[in-house]
Amino acid sequence: MTHVLLFCTAEEAKPFVWEVMSARAPGQKADDPGAFYLVESNVLPADRSGYKTSLQKGETFESDFIGASLEDCQKWALEKQYQVNFIEDDIIVVVDARSAQDKTVWVSHYEPNNDLSPWVFAGFGALPREFDTWYNYRVEFSYAHYFPVAFNYSIPEVVYPAFFGRKEDFTDEQGVFDFAAAQRFSLEYNPEDYWIDSPKL
Secondary structure, eight states, X not given: OOEEEEEEOOGGGHHHHHHHHHOOOXXXXXXXXXXXXXXXXXXXXXXXXXXXXXXXXXXXXXXXXXXXXXXXXXXXXXXXXXXXXXXXXEEEEEEOHHHHXXXXXXXXXXXXOOSSOOEEETTTEEXXXXXXXXXXXXXXXXXXXXXXXXXXXXXXXXXXXXXXXXXXXXXXXXSBBXXXXXXXXXXXXXXXXXXXXXXXX
């Protein structure tokens, strides 16, 4: 089983990390496996036992990424993710100083270059619009563990219009992405109504 890398970049956010790691989807039990690997060291563990997947309230931990930027975490993840087979590719979660104030976190998804023709959607054009790019979403923390399913295990016809095409529409004045609204749009979206073939390049 793969897990998403979770970084903590602010000392004041450490007490909140246990809450992020304890979040579960509806129907899951508290003792079900969590979605995240807590990244404490900038040295990649040799196996999955080197990562914590849960914390107790008040439990302390170390982080070599205190003071790191979102871009620092992205770069480290890209460099390390293909060296082992237990990390969820192309997605990370970052708990930062703002997280301690409003319980939001960064979810960052990477779209690599590919040689395929782009997916084209009526009203949106080609999605995603850029490759070799990180797409960043600040979300209420309990939604963070849904993103790997959306990006890595769902069909583009459902996910891309909401999460790429309407990303700005679902982001409020505080910069927080409304995952629930995006998910509702995805569930209501009918590919038969919107799909047009990708251009032949």
